[in-house]
Amino acid sequence: MFEDLLYVLGKYDTWLWRGFLLTVELLVISVTLGTLLAIPLAVARVSKKVWIQAVPFSFIYVFRGTPLIGQLFMMYYGVGQLVSNIDGIQDHWSWVYLRNPYWYCLLTFVLNTAAYVAEIMRGGIQNVPSGELEAARACGMSPWTIYRRIIFPRMWQMIWPAYTNDVIFTLKATSLASTVTMMELTGAARKIVARTALPYEAFISAGVIYLIIVYTLTFGFKGIERYLRRNERRKDKPPGAAKPASA
Amino acid sequence: MKNWIKVASAAAIGIALSASAANAAWEKVVVATEGAYPPFNMMDENGKLIGFDVDFANKLCETAKIECEIVAQDWDGMIPGLLAKKYDAIIAQMSITEERKRSIDFSDYYSNTPAVFVGKDGMSIAAYKDGKVIEDALDGMVVGVQRSTTHANFLEDNFPGIEIRMYGTQDEALLDLTAGRVDATLADSGTLEAWINSDEGKGYGFVSNQFAPSKWFGDGAGIGIRKEDQDLKAIFNKALAEMLANGSYDELNKKYFPAINLHPN
Numbered sequence: 001m002f003e004d005l006l007y008v009l010g011k012y013d014t015w016l017w018r019g020f021l022l023t024v025e026l027l028v029i030s031v032t033l034g035t036l037l038a039i040p041l042a043v044a045r046v047s048k049k050v051w052i053q054a055v056p057f058s059f060i061y062v063f064r065g066t067p068l069i070g071q072l073f074m075m076y077y078g079v080g081q082l083v084s085n086i087d088g089i090q091d092h093w094s095w096v097y098l099r100n101p102y103w104y105c106l107l108t109f110v111l112n113t114a115a116y117v118a119e120i121m122r123g124g125i126q127n128v129p130s131g132e133l134e135a136a137r138a139c140g141m142s143p144w145t146i147y148r149r150i151i152f153p154r155m156w157q158m159i160w161p162a163y164t165n166d167v168i169f170t171l172k173a174t175s176l177a178s179t180v181t182m183m184e185l186t187g188a189a190r191k192i193v194a195r196t197a198l199p200y201e202a203f204i205s206a207g208v209i210y211l212i213i214v215y216t217l218t219f220g221f222k223g224i225e226r227y228l229r230r231n232e233r234r235k236d237k238p239p240g241a242a243k244p245a246s247a
Numbered sequence: 248m249k250n251w252i253k254v255a256s257a258a259a260i261g262i263a264l265s266a267s268a269a270n271a272a273w274e275k276v277v278v279a280t281e282g283a284y285p286p287f288n289m290m291d292e293n294g295k296l297i298g299f300d301v302d303f304a305n306k307l308c309e310t311a312k313i314e315c316e317i318v319a320q321d322w323d324g325m326i327p328g329l330l331a332k333k334y335d336a337i338i339a340q341m342s343i344t345e346e347r348k349r350s351i352d353f354s355d356y357y358s359n360t361p362a363v364f365v366g367k368d369g370m371s372i373a374a375y376k377d378g379k380v381i382e383d384a385l386d387g388m389v390v391g392v393q394r395s396t397t398h399a400n401f402l403e404d405n406f407p408g409i410e411i412r413m414y415g416t417q418d419e420a421l422l423d424l425t426a427g428r429v430d431a432t433l434a435d436s437g438t439l440e441a442w443i444n445s446d447e448g449k450g451y452g453f454v455s456n457q458f459a460p461s462k463w464f465g466d467g468a469g470i471g472i473r474k475e476d477q478d479l480k481a482i483f484n485k486a487l488a489e490m491l492a493n494g495s496y497d498e499l500n501k502k503y504f505p506a507i508n509l510h511p512n
Contacts, residue, residue: 077422084426099389099428101412181391181412190323191413194395197326197350 008201012192019188026174034113042121063115076104076180105177120162124155157228164221275314277334282319283416286441287340299503304338311486337471342397344465352474354483356467358509361457365439366431372455380405391420391429398433401463
């Protein structure tokens with residue numbers, strides 16, 4: 001077992017390395033673009049006007065309500081087939097990109113992440129204490145300034161643990177890219193199994209790499225959380241604070 | 248109390264073990280096939296497994312006078328599933344190769360069809376000629392192939408410069424060929440012939456010669472079995488020889504591939 005593990009790591013390290021890079025790339029781009037897309041969605045979602053609310057609501061409903069692998073197949077085999085049937089598209093310069101599974105994967109992951117993060121953000125926005133909003137309005141802040149100075153900073157504080165969770169979820173979701181020929185970490189592991197018929201060794205190697213990514217993410221995100229909650233830290237520890245009541 | 252549980256569970260395990268030992272006489276054999284490699288193995292609209300491999304497996308068991316149950320298994324997990332004893336044999340056009348022989352054993356070969364490229368009519372690929380690989384034959388192309396196959400290995404080992412897309416099933420590779428997302432696909436001529444003659448395969452054809460260098464493609468497809476089941480291997484080999492001698496193999500061959508001789512020499 002141990003020898004086989006070394007054999008896999010020694011012979012197929014480049015496959016795993018490339019898989020690792022692709023996994024990280026998919027994760028970073030999906031989370032970044034997904035989060036950016038989620039902000040307007042969440043803002044529209046808390047609107048008091050029903051017709052503004054309806055668009056993000058149905059988007060979120062569909063993307064949270066269907067399995068990700070179904071969305072990926074819909075995008076790759078469904079939308080991809082439709083695109084390929086457009087007259088002359090296969091001779092167009094854009095075909096190089098349109099035929100590539102990478103963009104279909106990325107689009108699916110971005111939309112999926114956006115749906116989940118938007119819903120998390122909605123919860124955050126709605127939980128900003130109304131007293132703070134009233135105070136901001138009393139100071140004469142415009143709606144935009146209230147969002148920028150009050151709502152968003154408070155929202156990030158509140159949603160950060162849930163957001164961290166969602167990023168980790170997205171990391172694992174990227175493994176589905178291997179079903180549409182992308183050789184990310186899981187794809188690389190499957191390819192190694194195909195070559196060596198050593199499933200444990202290949203998937204243990206990939207699994208350990210996933211764990212390392214998750215560990216790094218958790219560590220980094222904890223640091224950011226501490227920064228986001230810096231105001232509470234000052235408040236929580238006044239000099240000579242009383243012991244917790246539960247003790 | 249604790250001891251009582253230990254004794255009871257030990258006894259239960261003992262009974263279970265002796266029961267499975269009794270089964271090893273091969274009264275019933277579970278055979279796995281893929282179910283996504285027409286016309287060798289596929290599923291009909293009711294999800295029933297059909298195709299050459301399925302008919303062959305049934306006939307083989309009938310000849311060997313053993314009861315067989317045929318189950319479907321994804322190609323990727325075919326060998327791991329055999330080793331994990333989910334089934335006892337693989338009849339799914341699995342080529343006998345040195346790489347696979349490191350983990351499992353094979354019967355004598357039961358069919359042998361060469362590999363061929365399929366692409367749009369009018370295309371021409373010369374990737375293997377006169378016993379030699381022509382390395383720049385596929386330059387600039389995107390080639391689709393089923394993951395974990397001898398065809399995938401052949402492409403990966405010989406054409407490092409091209410883009411190879413790997414699919415879970417051959418059907419998906421063909422789907423992307425018609426969508427224009429791959430330029431060609433490499434697979435077994437038997438399965439591809441059935442496809443180019445179907446409605447979906449209109450406008451596509453064989454675009455290369457047929458080849459099967461044994462370094463990559465082994466010596467035909469065999470029945471995959473666990474290394475320790477040499478008795479089962481003997482049973483299968485005997486039944487296969489019988490089928491070849493009495494013409495029942497020929498009958499099956501003609502039924503699915505009137506134009507191809509699946510068992511040369």
